[in-house]
Amino acid sequence: MQRVTGGVAVIPMLALLFIIAVLLAQAWPAILLNGGGFFTHTSFDLGNTYGAIVNTHGVRHPQGASYGVLGWALGTVESSAIALVLAVPVSVFAALAISERLPAYLGRVVGLFLGTLAGIPSVIIGLWGALTIGPLLAHRVYPLLAHLAPKVPVLSFFTGGTGNGQGLLTSGIVLGVMIIPIVASTTRDLVHSVPKLPKEGGEALGMTDWEVARRVTLRWVGPGIVGASVLGLARALGETMAVAMVSGVVLSGSPGSIFAPITTIAATIVTQLDSAFTDTSGFAVSSLAEAGLVLVLITLAVNVAGRLLVRRVASTALPVGRGV
């Protein structure tokens, strides 16, 4: 039994190594030819796919093919940052309310909501973002925001045309909704793990509930909450379908306004793979593999960092994947 189960337990690790190896092998020609420029400009240009395939440094590619991941990576990071700004305060306050204020049965009801939200397929959240909340925000809320924001450097990022609801801010909001379950349920479990005595000590000193929460509970699990947020960030960075439906998927450059359409690495891969197949030299597919490799390395680093932070505080609170 030990040998059989041990052999099976190795499968996820092998799968992980296999995924990275396949990406690396497939991306290798693109890494050679795209060079450092891949990270310093934004471009998705298949080149002349009807012309002759040319050979540069031993890599076959259509004349004029050019790929740059900068704008996609910026879109990924910016939309995920907005998601964090929205999701972390909601999650922390909700976690405190669940475990310190609500009776147990109401806490279970909120838990049911968190589980449901985590379980709703990404493509259905995308429908909501693209057809319901995106247009609503673009018509009712964004114009107000754009009107209020002063035309000074930095804040002028919040001005400009508000478009049709496909863009950076909508992506951030939708991603925020999607990562609330993992951040909130991890934070709730962390808050639950704080021992009673220090809290009662705080109360005995005459602290209000909020002072106990801020100075005892949150201080106790602080690094864990940072870790929970980082796990949410990893989730947001890799989210694909919903973002592909609400970001506008604009492949060139980074947005000049928070309302402008963007793309992320994941959304670019899922929407452009079909057109990449038309490049018979395989260079387009290879370049998307390089983009995928960049995404995997970013999410891996963020994910591992988040796990280490949560584990420092409590190993029981560690979620898997979406944190269902």
Added chain:
Amino acid sequence: MTVTCSEHPASLQGRPAMRRKVADAAALAAGYVALAMIAVPTIWVVAGVLQRAVPGWSWGVLTHTGAAGAGGLENEILGSLVLTAGTLVLAGGVGVLAGIYLAEYATGPAGAVLRGASEVLAGIPSIVLGYVGYLALVVALHWSFSLAAGLVTLAVMTVPYVMKSTEVALRQVPSAYREGAEALGFSPLQALRRISLRTALPGIVTGILVALAISVGETAPLLYTAGFTSANPSAALVHRPIAFLTYAIWTFYNQPSKSAVQLSFDAALILLVIVLLLIVVGRVIVSLSERHAETR
């Protein structure tokens, strides 16, 4: 009760009582706003699907096949069920066995490495899994768009969930049970099979249900591995593409024809029903087994 302030932490001293009360009330209000911000989007998403799917709903979508935004969804529904059943076998089998190893046999750094690798695997973006599945299974192994390619990709994605919940469930079995089994002369394998696994079963089943809910709702890993077809699923493992529900949602929702958008929301409704059923059954199992454990 009067509290003298001399024992307060230094930083709290001298803060007016009014301000502290206001801060406390504000924090409480923020808590309730936060709870609303969890409940409102959840209800809104579900209600939005209902609102757009129900008025134009026709039961015919369940019994007619279709493609390109016309006809029904029979091929997508059956395809999703076949893929989910396959995930149950593949991810369920691998995940439970691997979870048993982590809980019962893995000691020290080896267990930590395997556990960490599995958790990190769950964090790999789903489109990357689909892309690698396409490169390795569809192209390199010549499986074409097929059931097998979609299944293996989905299984890789969901094994970590089953593995984690199996391990956690087994670790929660009281050690007195094991010791009791040993005292009765059970062999380790008997004790595992008849005591530990039986006690941990609700947790394991719930983990599998979560994995199924996730696999049936996934799109990105399947687009370039399962492909799409207007035909109902066949027994062929390879070389024959297979339809799935999320494909219909993703492909039809922004098409100009009304029937395509209706089909997209029909598919979303069917999918939501399946996912919510799986989640609710999981919750019921957990609460029933908790009640059972309390009365034991």
